[in-house]
Amino acid sequence: MQSLTDIQSAAFLAIGPSRIAALSLIVLRSREDSDEARTARQLSADRITAAHEMLRSKLPEMLEASDHSFPKTLEDQRLACLKAITPLVASLEDPSKAQETSFADHSLYQLEPLVSRFLEDMTADLLDNQNKLEIQRQEDILKAIANAEGVGKNIQLIAFNASIEAARIGDLGKGFTVIANEIRELSGKTQLMLNNISDLLRT
Structure with missing residues (x-):
């Protein structure tokens, strides 16, 4: 069974890069179609996909296996992040669905603040509860x-x-x-x- 500290690290490493990845895609969409640009786009796409998977299923599964659940406010934040990142995943699967302006606005003004706040609050919750578990142990x-x-x-x-x-x-x-x-x-x-x-x- 993973400790809550391990879960925090795994979730942070999977979800955190999605903010940079989304912003990178905004820039990379306007770049010429070189091998370097394609590699960078794929890396950003992989990071967004990994964050989506962590938010959607991996994080809840790890929490359940460790007998921990988020308080309602934090769980609502997770679901809000999942909702915000889902359109980006859809645009990666079908680029025609992503309009340049809406993609940029969504990444900058919705995804980034939601994910940043969630990571901060998630870290506080998991580390605090891990500390309580260690004291009890x-x-x-x-x-x-x-x-x-x-x-x-x-x-x-x-x-x-x-x-x-x-x-x-x-x-x-x-x-x-x-x-x-x-x-x-x-x-x-x-x-x-x-x-x-x-x-x-x-x-």
Whole structure:
């Protein structure tokens, strides 16, 4: 399962370049049809397509797999970005549908501000929630360590009592005394390691 930080990075890298790609296409449409211009146009087209795919399906799938969902306002922003980028994808598939003026206005005044705001708010949401998850995970680990420390203390107490009982038996209990001492020693070492781990997590 991906962390929310990983999702943020993947989404940002896929969606962010669409702003530049759309603006580049405005310039490249008026360029001569050279190999260099065709390569640049294809790169811009690929970036817009990748952003469209991320907004349409990949991002929702990654969020679902990580048991996270956007708040309504952020989800509305995602859908608005998807709606804004869809006509550009359609114009790439059929260039006759794209008029120069409307393409430029759409890219500059609709797509760019929508995508920029969405990326900013998405980043804030995912990083904030990842931070909360990490804090909760650390708290859960500390609780597990505390429980293990409690078990270790109980084992030490049981081993100590077993040593006393073995001593009362006399010679017959010598072997059991050795085992009880080893158990107590191992329990002490385990508890020391747990204490060290706990101290590291708390710093």
